[in-house]
């Protein structure tokens with residue numbers, strides 16, 4: 001079904017944008033953890049993007065994307081008032097949310113911070129004390145700090161270059177919190193695969209439940225094509241229907257990384273061709 005772009009906000013110019021989409025049927029059903037699959041052009045590929053927020057009353061969903069290759073670059077060319085050719089969702093299992101006696105820590109890295117926002121909000125709505133730990137390479141690349149501060153009593157920031165917050169990695173802040181507070185109920189991590197793997201390594205000695213949201217390559221998003229298969233606890237799982245959230249201690253992150261880069265060379269060619277053709281259209 002097509003979906004109109006009601007609002008577009010550039011979060012990091014040329015790199016990351018937020019779209020508010022008219023999607024009443026998806027907004028009515030979407031829960032934290034769900035994603036959509038969209039297509040921008042008739043012959044284009046289908047790509048999954050997490051639902052970062054919903055407004056059920058207004059019938060809208062919010063998505064945030066990083067321009068990484070051809071399809072996200074095509075998406076970035078759309079403006080307010082344009083339609084996304086088709087949008088399918090909500091997909092994936094809902095986040096398993098419980099009320100804990102102790103705090104829940106939600107860790108986000110890069111664009112994963114926006115995806116983590118909906119999960120953190122779900123934990124807050126369930127009555128949990130949510131501590132957000134967010135990280136980026138540098139201050140200008142940090143997303144959703146203000147949005148998280150609306151309901152998280154603590155938002156702790158790290159940047160690789162020390163331009164804002166703690167100089168270093170999100171896992172350093174996480175480890176310090178785990179040492180200081182034995183009552184932490186759960187840790188959730190959304191972000192680049194190396195970050196999620198590092199979060200799982202950090203929480204392991206503390207025995208705290210750790211949930212990661214996997215971004216494996218997806219095609220149909222309904223469990224039929226097998227593209228998104230991941231190994232979890234030695235068993236094959238389909239991230240689109242069995243996840244995308246899994247127990248971080250059981251995920252084979254090495255296999256996931258290698259599957260994610262399987263089409264790199266083809267993706268690069270396709271992106272270069274798109275950039276050439278796009279420049280050509282604009283200049284004539």
Ligand SMILES: Cc1cc2nc3c(=O)[nH]c(=O)nc-3n(C[C@H](O)[C@H](O)[C@H](O)COP(=O)(O)OP(=O)(O)OC[C@H]3O[C@@H](n4cnc5c(N)ncnc54)[C@H](O)[C@@H]3O)c2cc1C
Nearest residue numbers: 047048049050065066069070071072215216217218260267
């Ligand atoms: C459940 C889920 C939720 C996601 N949520 C977000 C989000 O909220 N924001 C965001 O910026 N990104 C998100 N992603 C990743 C996003 O789907 C990819 O960045 C996007 O598909 C890249 O497409 P491209 O054509 O622009 O880049 P390409 O050049 O085609 O690919 C760049 C890289 O993106 C990944 N990728 C490519 N095609 C797919 C595909 N069909 N499915 C998944 N990954 C792919 C691969 O790692 C690839 O190497 C999510 C992925 C999954 C599985």
Ligand code: FES
Nearest residue numbers: 219221223226240
């Ligand atoms: S995307 Fe096809 S089985 Fe999951």
